[in-house]
Amino acid sequence: MRPPGNPDNTELLASIFRTIHTIKGSCGFLGFTKLEKLTHAGENLLSQMRGGELKLNAEIADRLLEMVDAVRSLLEEIRTTEAEGPEDYLDLIERLKKLLAKAAAPDTKSKIEPPAAPSPNAGNLAPSGPTPSPPASDALEEVAPPPSEAATKPAESKSASLDSSLPAEKSSREKRTGKPAVIPGRLGGALVRHGRVRPEEILRALQMQEAGDPRRIGEILVQLGLVTERDIAEALVDKKVPDSSDAAIRVDVNLLEKQMNLVSELVLLRNRLLQIANETNERNLNGAVHGLNYVTSELRKNVMKTRMQPVSQLFDKLPRIVRDVSKDLGKKIKLETQGGDTELDKTLLEAIKDPVTHLLRNSMDHGIESPEVRAQKGKPEEGTVWIRAFHEGGNFHLEIADDGAGIDPDRVKQKAISKGLLTTVHADKMTEPEILNLIFLPGLSTAEKVTNVSGRGVGMDVVKTNVERIGGLTKLQSGRNRGTTVSLEIPLTLATIPALTVISGKSVFAIPQAALVEMIAVDAEDAHKFIEHIDGVSVFRFRGTVLPLLSLRKELKLKEVLSDSSITKIVVVRTEGRQVALLVDAIRNTEEIVIKPLDKRFKSIALFSGAAVLGDGRVALILDIAALARRAGMASSRQQAAAQAADAQPKERLTLLLLSGSDGERMGVPLDFVQRLEEFSPSARELMGGLDVVQYRNEILRIIRLEETLENRRTRSRHPEESASGKISAIVVRSDAHRTVILEVHRILGIAKVEIDQLTPPSRPCVRGSLVVQERVTEILDMPALLAKLQSSQLDPALLAPLEAHVPHVR
Amino acid sequence: MSVKQRYSTFTLNGICFGVPVEKVQEVLEFQHITPVPLAAPVLPGIINLRGQILTTFDLKTRLNLAGSEGAGEPMMMVIQTSEGPMNLLVDKIGPVLDVDPDLFEPPTETLKPSVRSVTTHVCKLDGQLLLVLDTEKIVQLPEESTVTSRKEKLGLEEAAALQ
Numbered sequence: 001m002r003p004p005g006n007p008d009n010t011e012l013l014a015s016i017f018r019t020i021h022t023i024k025g026s027c028g029f030l031g032f033t034k035l036e037k038l039t040h041a042g043e044n045l046l047s048q049m050r051g052g053e054l055k056l057n058a059e060i061a062d063r064l065l066e067m068v069d070a071v072r073s074l075l076e077e078i079r080t081t082e083a084e085g086p087e088d089y090l091d092l093i094e095r096l097k098k099l100l101a102k103a104a105a106p107d108t109k110s111k112i113e114p115p116a117a118p119s120p121n122a123g124n125l126a127p128s129g130p131t132p133s134p135p136a137s138d139a140l141e142e143v144a145p146p147p148s149e150a151a152t153k154p155a156e157s158k159s160a161s162l163d164s165s166l167p168a169e170k171s172s173r174e175k176r177t178g179k180p181a182v183i184p185g186r187l188g189g190a191l192v193r194h195g196r197v198r199p200e201e202i203l204r205a206l207q208m209q210e211a212g213d214p215r216r217i218g219e220i221l222v223q224l225g226l227v228t229e230r231d232i233a234e235a236l237v238d239k240k241v242p243d244s245s246d247a248a249i250r251v252d253v254n255l256l257e258k259q260m261n262l263v264s265e266l267v268l269l270r271n272r273l274l275q276i277a278n279e280t281n282e283r284n285l286n287g288a289v290h291g292l293n294y295v296t297s298e299l300r301k302n303v304m305k306t307r308m309q310p311v312s313q314l315f316d317k318l319p320r321i322v323r324d325v326s327k328d329l330g331k332k333i334k335l336e337t338q339g340g341d342t343e344l345d346k347t348l349l350e351a352i353k354d355p356v357t358h359l360l361r362n363s364m365d366h367g368i369e370s371p372e373v374r375a376q377k378g379k380p381e382e383g384t385v386w387i388r389a390f391h392e393g394g395n396f397h398l399e400i401a402d403d404g405a406g407i408d409p410d411r412v413k414q415k416a417i418s419k420g421l422l423t424t425v426h427a428d429k430m431t432e433p434e435i436l437n438l439i440f441l442p443g444l445s446t447a448e449k450v451t452n453v454s455g456r457g458v459g460m461d462v463v464k465t466n467v468e469r470i471g472g473l474t475k476l477q478s479g480r481n482r483g484t485t486v487s488l489e490i491p492l493t494l495a496t497i498p499a500l501t502v503i504s505g506k507s508v509f510a511i512p513q514a515a516l517v518e519m520i521a522v523d524a525e526d527a528h529k530f531i532e533h534i535d536g537v538s539v540f541r542f543r544g545t546v547l548p549l550l551s552l553r554k555e556l557k558l559k560e561v562l563s564d565s566s567i568t569k570i571v572v573v574r575t576e577g578r579q580v581a582l583l584v585d586a587i588r589n590t591e592e593i594v595i596k597p598l599d600k601r602f603k604s605i606a607l608f609s610g611a612a613v614l615g616d617g618r619v620a621l622i623l624d625i626a627a628l629a630r631r632a633g634m635a636s637s638r639q640q641a642a643a644q645a646a647d648a649q650p651k652e653r654l655t656l657l658l659l660s661g662s663d664g665e666r667m668g669v670p671l672d673f674v675q676r677l678e679e680f681s682p683s684a685r686e687l688m689g690g691l692d693v694v695q696y697r698n699e700i701l702r703i704i705r706l707e708e709t710l711e712n713r714r715t716r717s718r719h720p721e722e723s724a725s726g727k728i729s730a731i732v733v734r735s736d737a738h739r740t741v742i743l744e745v746h747r748i749l750g751i752a753k754v755e756i757d758q759l760t761p762p763s764r765p766c767v768r769g770s771l772v773v774q775e776r777v778t779e780i781l782d783m784p785a786l787l788a789k790l791q792s793s794q795l796d797p798a799l800l801a802p803l804e805a806h807v808p809h810v811r
Numbered sequence: 812m813s814v815k816q817r818y819s820t821f822t823l824n825g826i827c828f829g830v831p832v833e834k835v836q837e838v839l840e841f842q843h844i845t846p847v848p849l850a851a852p853v854l855p856g857i858i859n860l861r862g863q864i865l866t867t868f869d870l871k872t873r874l875n876l877a878g879s880e881g882a883g884e885p886m887m888m889v890i891q892t893s894e895g896p897m898n899l900l901v902d903k904i905g906p907v908l909d910v911d912p913d914l915f916e917p918p919t920e921t922l923k924p925s926v927r928s929v930t931t932h933v934c935k936l937d938g939q940l941l942l943v944l945d946t947e948k949i950v951q952l953p954e955e956s957t958v959t960s961r962k963e964k965l966g967l968e969e970a971a972a973l974q
Contacts, residue, residue, distance in 0.1 A: 265861075265862040268862055269862065505848075506846075507845060507846060507848070508845075556848035556849060557848060557849060558848055596864045598847075598857075598864075599854075599857070599866040601850075601851075601854055601866060601952060602847050602850055602854070602866075605847065605848070605849045605850060607848075607849065608847070611845075611857055611864045613859050613862055613864070617859055618843075618845070618859070619845040619857055619858070619859045619864060620845075621845070621847060621848075
């Protein structure tokens, strides 16, 4: 049942009436008196409305919806217990009767127009009639709208704001749905089917009609010389397409599933055959294989089509949610959906149901303001949520936009800092889009109060994870007071996924493309500049960040491969919002793979999400990137969130770079401050104006011994013996946006994640306190204090000036 | 006169084993096994059988029969189980034998516990014994079988201690 929409849609009303009437009739027959009474009351009301004596208003709609709910629960009760149950809904029946009485009394409130007068188009937006139209019958309606809507809209809504793009679009739609559309649609559809005209030509004729041409569509087409009158006559006969029951059959989903699997196998076999044919260069074989190639592709396309479902299946459920939620929240919200005929694989449609519902609720709850606030801001009191689906670039896209308050980046930032998800220093460096994307982090909700609709902070991260799970992407755009747009991009099918295949040891492994960030090849000679191995912990320096590095060979305990390449290959992957670098032996290629479940006997290994047969017939195991990352000791963000939720007082979490001093004492520097790890040869240290400096990336930077900066109580040696490599270990620390300092350290030990619960008070300045990390007492450095000290007391401004003046002259 | 039972036979370390012929899907030459890293030794990996991924069991490891018979390549026997087809690695494929059920005997106490636990019965043939294996039990690995008798457990430990 479609609650809002066109109050005058008699056809729809009649359909509802018939349904209720049928239920009532059957009840009398079967002796379900309660249900009969209820449907009787509803039927009376509907009959009045059908006859036009009564107009739909909010109150009537509410009662009718209540009635539908009651009928549903009664039917459910009957299904499970074979009896009607105790509830008799007398109260509801009474209210239904009252409405009817009110209507009967002449000239009472019954003539009141619906308050939140929905635009007359709202009902037409979501394409769904009372009876499902057979797929081919409205060929034109399928073909025609996209050129005018889909073609112009994607570009528009991305560049211009939604508000500005909307009026134009709306008016064009109003025109089209104004008078003609349906009948010519059928005729046009038949003509297109007969191959007499092209859809664009029908559209042209339609546009002429819209522009005021009074003639019928057939006449226009004949006059344009596009068709003959005979074509029209034939098409008019064919207009009545066979009944949907004759043209369609019901098929078990499992059967489809099996068919899809078989076709996937066929595709793989074809790939293999293609490879063989290419190698043998046999003409006859090549010809046959190419034929097979074509047929297989077509077959696959068609089988995939059978699994496709229009997204309207999901859209049709949304108006009710909007209605209920906006009532709960006391807001005026209207929903506009577009592209309901866009198709998506059944399982994927199922998978996006929850995320979409969640995003819709979010928009209504947090996005759209109350009518009073909206009025103050000069916006229409009624807020709008637009949901739009379309295909682009071989993917399914869905956008959920609202014209609400938008997301305040400052509040997101503050929230993230207060939750310990972000440090102030880090936050200042972030761009606005980066900050907005923080709302996808677990445990972050900017809602001031938790409502029963949303705001518990478990939302956006779940949306993102769910979408990522099916290989999709989530994007967010928001402007203060301009509203928020969330876009989902989802592959059309999951039957095959693109994956990168890599080799480690002697085996091939597949990495789903969705998890892939970048592939990097480094000369073995240069590898040490990017990779650090510290006490069994490896890190990879990647675009200014330090990523944990896992060797696939080590993690999987694979045998050493004999011919070791001189090039180090690294694949950077992303999982649960983090990045991890994987060291592999070789990168093979990208190919479409079919995911096959792995035997339960291998489940305990938990590093593979399945297996796949490759084009050459080899079997590859599909890496479970999230599990690999977790194995590497990275607590997944989700676990953190869960732990945080369990913990009433959230503890501060820090990732520390562990250092050891010359006396073996341990120190930890929060990783956020560390830009890079470097090694310098002792000769790189130069003296300038009494300061130790090094040349680093075309800059002259101060190099300061960390232990000198910290007040050490014991005597210290000026230049202790260097590390085994004869090099100076150093960390590059960014103190603020303009200044970088290199801290010389004795030894870098590794990275540790710690929870700061209680710190032992510091024993010297520039230290926040100490705690036990990896069974050793470790001082946590107070980097802001330390950097401030370096800048204020140690750096003489007079010295600093010439230092900075020098920089541009360095090559 | 009782109906004869047909068994597909194979050898492991020279010992003759059999499984009911209707349980055997096919017999294959040795082909490449894709190893699954970190898996138990009894599971050397997976194979691609016409697009289907099959788990491979090293039957000798499964039955705790140490040592190998020469350096020859093992053969593969694909059996049907309630969990779908599974691939067994065996030394040599033998003939299909028709056996009179009168020759059936329960597994003797002298068998290794690891073998006895998956043997349904023993057939005394001319000059040799045929051990008939329960295909369902073979693919249930001891760690995951829900009911493991104490005796069998002891037997396993014993075998492990011997190795």
